[in-house]
Amino acid sequence: MRHRSLFTISTTAVAVGALTLSACGSRDDSGGDSGGGDKTVVIGLDAPLSGDLSALGAGIKNSADLAVKVANKNNEVDGVKFKLESLDDQGQAGTGQQNATKLVGNQEVYGVVGPLNSHVGESMQKVLGNANLVQVSPANTAPQLTQGAKWQSGDKVRGFESYFRTCATDDVQGPFAAQYLYNEKKFKKAYIIDDKKTYGAGLAGTFTTEFKKLGGKVVGTDHVNPDDRDFSAVATKVAKSGADFVYIGSEYPTAAPLSAQIKKAGATFPTVGGDALYSAEYIKLHKKKSEGDMATSVGAPLETLDTAKEFMKNYKAQGYKLPYEAYGGYSYDSTWAIIQAIKAVAEEGDGLPDDVDEAREKIAKAVQSVKFSGVTGEVAFDKFGDTTNKQLSVYEVKGGDHKAVKTGTFGES
Template identity: 60%
Template structure:
């Protein structure tokens, strides 16, 4: 989810990471007990950047809580002997400027060896250079903007990874947009679509990939409009949609605007479905739009609730007592955090059972994330040469009886 600014921020991290670890891998101990020979556990911090307040906080809180759960489980099971994990969660409110400030703050904390987030692709653009300059790995559970990992010229076939420190467990809009187009045209039998986007990195990019595939299939566009993500009065666009003869609306953007847009369409008598991407596949979309029955959304991966691999995660999340739902990206956030934990574990193992010290530690962890492969909450977790997930599955949902229900899962047939 959710080109990059020309501002390049270089961060110099002063001082070595004075982390020490010792202990045997041969027996389980509480992580707080340290090495068993009198030493104390090293502290490794996993940063979290997400919208913890504001319109998108429902998604952001699910991200934060899932990382917190992963850290708790790693400590409970002593996943990395001699290492105690903690989280440092910062609020970007879904905007690039706070995200950039958060990236600087996380880089400045020498105990931070990896970051989960952000939610929004536009926020990621403001952070990537900062993290990369410091060799600090970030793993997003939600970004789908293709250029983040494959470069600005990816659509022309010239793919080049801009930052070695950037990874994601969510698949990209190069797949999500076309997958939605195929469903809407082939399955839902909608042939004339009105295309709307919010002009943000995520929304505009998603709409563009949808448009390309939809028209290739033979569909036509009844019209195209752009809105501001903070808009809530869509009366002018609603009139255009009604007069266009469209049999569906495709919206590139997020639920705070998509919900009111869909509601105003229905209230005006345009009883056609609105479809969007993972940015609208939230329970809050339905709360904002009591007439959302029949609307569609795609989301990355398979529905977590249907996966045997996610049963323990769901039970543990409930048992932990979080007041916020794990939402769309919960399982991917857990897996993002675990990829960092797994990388730290492999680094410790390769260093004779101790966490290395020195300025090269972050780079070592970054390189270790590239090589991780494990069975996660969302299935097999591993990364390709661009830092993208190797899991290319997607799901179409529709609103039925006040809830998102699965319509179809699969992969894009390109």
């Protein structure tokens, strides 16, 4: 086998070039037959596979499953067959923490993909970090997960060397939306609502700071309970506020009915939110009142990327029942990052170390230096474990679908 340093991993074009997979075969979590004599390596996955956010969770799971299938099909790591173990956190922090403990206890698990929700990610970090079990999230966007609680003051401290993510964070997503609305849509007055959760409150906060900095005015603020579905009192206040738009820091199960009720109360202005509103489920729940609403999301639209063509083709060929949604490409790349780190460790030592703790620690360190051309573009991580790909997009609901209206990075003119 080839030998190389763990700290100079370069697998350019590996992910995209490896995306050749027959549509035949089973679609269970095994990723294919393990084969005689091959070592089974389990990649754990945590996401909301049931409940209100299950559409996003399914996209994450299916895309990770596809990465595992491709790795096995192409014998990506000599002597290793990968298996995906998917656990349902239902969008609950406590359940995510329990799942993290379960994955740590499985001696065949060498890496974890997920979760979707930032507050769930926070609950898992310490459990996985104490075991040196690498975690790569395709969807956690709260800055504090990698940069610490004081990140806003510039005092950035990475709390867990084993935690990474392939998606851009809210410290750029919120301001990116603010710049678009203020500079390009010429919206000057905002009503801000959040659900007090890690993701929603954090995103609304970064949006508000930038919007005010640009000269925008916040005409009102409110907090809602994400479990509520009757928002009539808040909706009336927003509709009468004189705002140019309402910004909702929450997820689509809350934001869709809230926005619909705001419009029912008489508002003629759009709802704007973050990546958790960029889903066909938002439009479906909102019914006919979502036209003109906007959402930012991480990265460029996959259909515009040459690197994503094989992924989209193979995802369709596998016959998954639900679409890959906003985080599918990022889930594939998260899984592939773990696979490439495992490959580097195996090649460095002529196979993975027999000691599980040693193997996990080496794999977690190896992820830091992973670099490859992925579905979503160039995949690499900075000193905090954050993606170096800072692209973002704004989508507007037009004709019953989300259409990209701007793609760029925060700070671009």
